[in-house]
Amino acid sequence: MSDQEEKGRTLKISVLRFNPQVKGDMPRMQTYELTEAPGMTLFIALNDIRENIDPTLQFDFVCRAGICGSCAMVINGKPSLACRTLTSTFPDGEIKLLPLPGFELIGDLSINSGKFMQEMNERVESWIHDKNMNNVDLTRIEERMDPDVADEIYELERCVECGCCVAACGTKQMRPNFLGAVGLVRLARYALDPRDKRTDEEFYEIVGNDDGVFGCMTLLGCEDYCPKDLPLQTQIAYLRRKMAFVK
């Protein structure tokens, strides 16, 4: 292996800096230069910057394995999970990072996606609705479920609430109250689940309007940028068809 390869090239990482907690702070781009290491991800690079160059830089990572959905940001124009983005995938070594739009900004690359997702969960009532749920005798054998149905529910349950679909959504830019793919797919997940006793009419009350499934302009940025490759397009279409027949 050559010396040059060992030393690594110089990366230029530009970050939108802004701390709303500091009075008078103004948004600006700041560029950091650092030496690339083999196998370097943006998780490693940003921590390197914080520890060795600029301790004020704000960002969020938790699992750093693409599982928890904390670190979504706009990476060279595309919403994506930073932790599993290898710096080697950028041929010119220049990387521009912006916070995910559509969410309250905490500072720099850190956004309050938790607050947004909490509201989404409350809005679609993201839980099993069954009056008898609390009376189930836990000592008894569980209710059966078709293995295929369980697998299908899991397919939709894989959403990690990262917010990439919301950031990539054209409708959301125009309609601040639009539920977004994350909410629609969550609803579809419960509509599919035989344990949830809600009727189509009840689902209609939640998403049967322009802020719900009828607002979607099918631009499908959500489908393009979902890091978990959820079938968002199919599910939104399915839900729309289902809802169109309710009233």
Add this chain to the structure above:
Amino acid sequence: MKVIYTDSLVIGGGMAGLRVAIASMERGYDTIVLSLVPAKRSHSAAAQGGMQASLAASVKGEGDNEDVHFEDTVKGSDWGCDQQVARMFVNTSPKAIRQLATWGVPWSRVRKGDRQVVINNKRVTITEKNECHGLITARDFGGTKKWRTCYTSDGTGHTMLYAMGNRAVELGIQVHERKEAIALIHDDGVCHGAIVRDLITGELIAYVSKATTIATGGYGRIYSVSTNAVISEGIGTAIALETGIACLGNMEAVQFHPTAIVPVGILMTEGCRGDGGLLRDKDGHRFMPDYEPDKKELASRDVVSRRMTEHMRKGKGVHSRYGDHLWLDITMLGREHIEKNLREVREICEYFLGIDPVKDYMPVRPTQHYSMGGIRTKPTGESPTLKGLFSAGEAACWDMHGFNRLGGNSVAETTVAGMIVGEYVADYCGQNSPSISTKLVEKFLKREQKKISDLLERDTGENPYEIRNEMQKIMMDKVGIFRNGPDLEKAVEELKVLNQRAKNIVVRNKISSSNPELVDAIRVGKMIKLAQCVAYGAMLRTESRGAHSREDFPERNDKEWLKKTLTYWRSEDDDLPEVEYEPLDISKMEMPPGSRGYGVDNTIPNPETEKRMAEIEEIKKAHPDADRFEIQQLLNPIDLPEKFKGKNERIGRGFK
């Protein structure tokens, strides 16, 4: 002074914390959860593999029950666990999983008829029974006699955490996100809540409560390479230690998982080996059967990790710029199986390694993974020394894992302990109305405020990241998989020095609000105390048990070391914890110490063991008509909350 009052304060928004919160909320007590991050982003989400519960619906689980699960768990712990707690756990786990099924977890189900599985590198057809179709299925995991690990594809932790998180939303439980508890409020041996820092505004808030539960997970990040999330820094455990009154149990019991990828340390689930995956060396040779002819790749984690290290020390590792590693090979499982049941594994390989596990081997080596030690509690989850302080999940030493945890028993513990401890927390809230003076709250608030202003005002001193990195390196190099006296002594001495240096930390970023450097500066001193409890406890424990493996004391010494290490940090001026030992009483064991059936058996026996064996035989003889439940109550009587006392039904067997 900002004060928030509640009945049940839960610190930590992972599965254990949420489950305790749900329990106290359902019983009608005002409940607040504090979380560093949105609750659904907690490290619980990363558990891929599954949850152990003896449902026995899959054909490979036939004959399973609480007793078999108990045996596996005790053997796994290398007889270091509390058998009473292990019993409470195994008896409740089937109920926990069935409850989660009603809350929406899409557990993978039994499909009737033939299916192909890989066992011992051979394709085998197994036939699931018609009458089991649609029940919750299970896969094989290390150290278990039966296929007992229930799962949802390979996103078990994710689906469990989401079901729990959604249930909390449904119940209207307030989760205060981006809040960090930095000290406990306590007086006269009673805990009254916590001093909490808002990570966005920097404001300090006093949360005053009747019961306080710490469920902040493990302390894996005291090591430089860990599978744990970056927030698993043990701060909840540390603030309990810093009271000087609560004690920690078995901190030296640290698990290394056999298969994390090199170099980043991300976990490849035990499901890889459970489903048939193999470990290979630099020659492509499958080496585990050479060491463990019976359990092979599926011995317990401590054993597999040691065998891998042993094999690499023989020069059989694959050299890389990041040090030696071995291969994890799941190619024989085929694309369909991998893309369905091991999809996260495939994704991680694709994004972090640029390889396809359908065709390629994965570079792996043993990596810090789980903290068996933690806040010592009674079977109710309450600290034996600090009233009103509870703990559950990985943060606690409850203690069902002893010196080694089985795969699939951690997410199981979070829910089961959450259920059980949650009931005792609610009981406590109902039975206690402590009077708390404003003066007391103010004293703690001012003390913490002063520490932070001192930090921000200091002009010269130590860099928090350098200190943290040095601590992590000490732990990695000297308190790892194989340990020895001289290295441990060095680690203890070096940590003493670091503990002093940490008192003189300076931050470059001087703002008191959202400030990541300040957060790390506050944490590092606490982490060093935990590291010292681990290192010092390991130095003193002159035997090998479970994950604690001493090269200079290779025997499991039941004669002298059948006891739990308890550590206290009595004063801020100390550099070492005070150590006590809590004996494990053989005369009360349902299963007296014996051979695990894997690993090296070189136990120094305890004379009490034979006595207890004879006693057990006599009890059994004296009750010839007793069924297994009655025998268990005679040998190992346990108390559970009333609602969890019932027997568990299984297909084809009823309640027997």
